[in-house]
Amino acid sequence: MRQKIWLFWGLMALLPLPAAADTAYVTDNLRLGLYEAADTSGRPFRMLDSGQAMEILTRDRNYANVRLPDATEGWVKTAYLVDVKPAKLIVAELTAERDGLVAELEQTKQSFAAPAATIEALRNDAIQLNDQLAEAKVQIDALQAENQSIQGLKEQYRGSLPLNWVAAAILVCLISGILLGMWWVDRQNRMRHGGIRIY
Numbered sequence: 312m313r314q315k316i317w318l319f320w321g322l323m324a325l326l327p328l329p330a331a332a333d334t335a336y337v338t339d340n341l342r343l344g345l346y347e348a349a350d351t352s353g354r355p356f357r358m359l360d361s362g363q364a365m366e367i368l369t370r371d372r373n374y375a376n377v378r379l380p381d382a383t384e385g386w387v388k389t390a391y392l393v394d395v396k397p398a399k400l401i402v403a404e405l406t407a408e409r410d411g412l413v414a415e416l417e418q419t420k421q422s423f424a425a426p427a428a429t430i431e432a433l434r435n436d437a438i439q440l441n442d443q444l445a446e447a448k449v450q451i452d453a454l455q456a457e458n459q460s461i462q463g464l465k466e467q468y469r470g471s472l473p474l475n476w477v478a479a480a481i482l483v484c485l486i487s488g489i490l491l492g493m494w495w496v497d498r499q500n501r502m503r504h505g506g507i508r509i510y
Contacts, residue, residue, distance in 0.1 A: 345385035349374050357383065362400030367392070 343363075344355025359365075365377040368384070375389045396404075501508055 341391065343387055343391050345377075345379075345383070345387055347385060349376070349386050357385065359387070361397045362403070 341361045343359045345357040345359055346353065346355050359379075363379070365379050365387075368376040368378055370376070370389055373389055374386050375392060376384065376386055378384045497508065
């Protein structure tokens with residue numbers, strides 16, 4: 312039994328322990344040598360990076376005679392030439408396009424900053440005017456209610472005279488009555504006494 316346990320632990324010790332794995336990536340940057348000879352013998356006289364554009368003058372299965380934009384001619388291995396742009400070049404173009412769009416967007420934002428401020432000011436003015444209009448409507452409603460109340464009172468007192476007119480008429484009647492009474496008493500006295508006033 313002890314031998315089996317030792318054997319088990321011995322086998323466990325021989326198993327590889329899981330190692331902490333580091334993350335790595337395959338490089339996207341290829342450097343291709345440009346040679347003077349068609350068989351690419353010797354040392355390259357120039358190194359070309361990924362994404363380098365070139366004109367193919369002749370091509371066979373292994374090698375291609377190429378001309379660079381600066382008119383330099385040489386030979387490269389055909390296996391490393393592709394008809395589509397490599398990812399590095401596409402990413403660089405897209406990054407440049409994105410940077411251009413970001414700059415254009417920033418310029419557009421700046422050009423619209425003043426109109427945006429004007430629009431915001433007009434919006435605030437419109438809010439204030441709406442508030443004033445609402446207050447004016449409340450005042451108009453209150454004045455209309457007061458006007459209706461006054462119209463109701465006017466209808467109620469349509470046939471009546473104002474109190475100051477009535478008071479004035481009573482005062483005039485009172486004074487007239489007193490004066491008329493005094494004249495009447497005086498006349499009666501004079502008639503009794505043969506036209507002579509006796510007081």
